[in-house]
Amino acid sequence: MLRKFNARLLQLSNNAACTQLVSKLPLCTSAPIEDANKKVVSKAMKAYLERAKEHDEFMAQKNLEFQIGKRHLANMMGENPETFTQEDVDNAISYLFPSGLFEKKARPLMKPPEEVFPQRKAAEFDLMGRPHHFLFYTGKPNFYKLLYDIVERVNECNRYEDAMNRKSIQRDPNLVLEMSGYQWLDKDALEKQCVEGINDKEYNNFKDAMERLTKLPYSYKVKDFIMEYSRPLMMQTKTHDVPELQYDKDGKAFITTYECLRKRARADVTVSSPGTGKITINGEGINYFDDIHCREQLLFPLIFTNLHKNVDVVANVEGGGPAGQAGAIRWGIAWSLRSFVDQEIVEKMRIAGLLTRDYRIRERKKPGQAGARKKFTWKKR
Structure with a gap:
């Protein structure tokens, strides 16, 4: 019936008398005509836009709070808020809020919101919800x-x-x-x-x-x-110049490193070349350490640089236990070997951690506890 009615209206439109009347009557259709240029936004994109808007508002609020807090902190320190840098903020926090907490993450801090809150991913699909590339379905595009x-x-x-x-x-x-x-x-x-x-x-x-x-x-x-x-890489030799070799009366090259630290142990190490791989510790050989692990600590920098048969080592150490003394001597050996190898080997030693001094010490006892981490036995009654 709907088709017949539309056809009848078209026939009447041919009549000159009914042309003006028919032109004002719309054809009957079963559904409204939609604009072809109108784009339909997918539900996924709508949800993403809402989340992105909420995230932007949240970050803007946090940025405002950070700027206000930095200005107050600068006024407390008597500094100009306009030139107050992040380094000044960290120094002010450590000065005003000194913390004895061993874990750095538990200490008070004041960082920009971009460093504290995780970054959000950009939309990986268009307005219709179609992904930009096929790797979208991998989960980690x-x-x-x-x-x-x-x-x-x-x-x-x-x-x-x-x-x-x-x-x-x-x-x-x-x-x-x-x-x-x-x-x-x-x-x-x-x-x-x-x-x-x-x-x-x-x-x-x-x-x-x-x-x-x-x-x-x-x-x-x-x-x-x-x-x-x-x-x-951060070149260690840029901040610490490699010392030049010294020579004794026999023409033998040597290097002595003082203040070799590890825990409570203190040592000074002398490495000389040419040598036969002899190691002397407080007048004794490598058997000065009973533990095989401590001996391996001493030999590691020599083996790493392939000089275990070409140099002699003389060390004097005191204080601490076997592990601390072995660590102090190992650092002194590695620090002295820089003068006997080329720049590439020095960089490999730095990457391997041989040139990094270990500043770890015994953690202090906490008030209200039996030790650094040990707690008193709790009894309900």
């Missing part, structure tokens, strides 16, 4: 997109190498990507960059893929991409 980009760079370098081989063009030996002074982003930094949680296995896959990329002959073609996920 940003991380797997990174692995995908690494593979693309590997293929790009391989294609370029094949093209050079077809043209019989030799690779320029001067154009080599040098990564000895860099290291990959650590797991926490990579998680912040991807805004996703990454487990140890996935992080190892990331490092393996980047190592494979850097070992390619033409990896320097994608240097910008590689440097984006690496950071330079």
